[in-house]
Amino acid sequence: MNLRHVAVVVTAICAATVLTSSSANSPPTVLASCPQQWGGRHAGGWVPAAGQIDGVGDYLVPGRPVTAMICAYPGDNTRKGGERLAGSRTLTGDAGAMARDLGYLPVGTEEREVMCTLMGGPMTNYLIRFAYPGGGGLWVGSAEEVNGCVRTTNGTVQSHSYVGRSLTAAYRTGTWRLVHPDDPCQMPGERRGQDGRMVPDEPISVLVCRRATRAGERDPRREHDRRTAGPLAETLNALDAGGKEILNEISCDPADWFDLLFGYAEGPPVRVSIVVGCDRGIDNGFLNAALDDALRDQIIRLAPPG
Template structure:
């Protein structure tokens, strides 16, 4: 894909990466797996190899041998292999987690967000989330919300949940948009520890943050 190499490298270069071992919850459905190796060639005859795969649980990683991304891009690679054209496929539901954004290993939300889409899970606590239509907010709300999320004590971790307390568990999905490049996503699960994660970092929310997110989300 000679004429697609820069576009593909640009998109893969935006994937959030980590050198830490970040576990995450995965389904265990049996099915076919297709492994891929991508070779980026350079004028000095050097090459960079990237490994990834497509599989039914959407739970494989992408790596260049030095850093790893948990973002799932298997269908996009399969489409490129079959058609010779590269496009990073968006999620089917705009409220579903996308690939994420470079820098999410350092901050819950990278700097520079100009908007935020706030979604509320229609069936909180169910095994299969059913996000509602989200509500779009502008730059001020996006940056204030990002600042609150970035003020949380965060550490590397995956999408896990230890139930705490009683009552209804709520789930929110936040998509922070930027002038250029992909959005950064954050999932919030009340009654869970850790309760906030972006696929690379985890933290615990406070009542003020939960109240702000709830007010910005669609009605329950």
């Protein structure tokens, strides 16, 4: 099969994606096992076939794969579907780390309500085929999209956590690492278990960020160790939390907004937003709860000055 290169340069309001062979150490090689065309109609959310690997109903990527082949299908989010294969790249030594990081993402079988902006711009769909010892394989479909509004699936479960920038970096360079924002207060903060507990597992730190009042300013922040993070997580987990409701102006008149980023020895942080002035002012993206005066005062004491 002939090698094909692609360069997609699309300028949007807030983002641009460029896929070229010159951005990598060596050009991606198109392998025969990559489908020649993207079969879905959305940003991510499609695989050629659901995998039969044990654990696919609990994790996006279970077990310990030995290689990960990334297939790229660049296009535009105003004309979704039918994107052609542009190239592929195989990760070997980093396949386990990629599987571990994707395995930390929260997953489910039902659609989750998310808020998406609607900018037109670049989109690259990706298929990743994880190969396991003994010959087993698992496809994962995801995307990089200008709005970050993407589903990632293994054909059995799906996640709305966004890893598009990390997939593009891995495709370009042949190495895997999660791409994080420069400002830790802007971390997405999504981790397995958030649908059952406000703060899952055992955090070792908490970064308290106060939303800046002026556009372009960095959020003031203050970090605390496990002596604060542990008891605060217990307090949040003891709340009467219910299903996620998107806060709106009818039930919400924000006075102060704080973001708590709980850190862990391994894996991604968990974000819990505290919005003073809202009926259900505690929200981790999956669950929400009412904010009482005692907890509000505690958060204000832990936060940096306004």
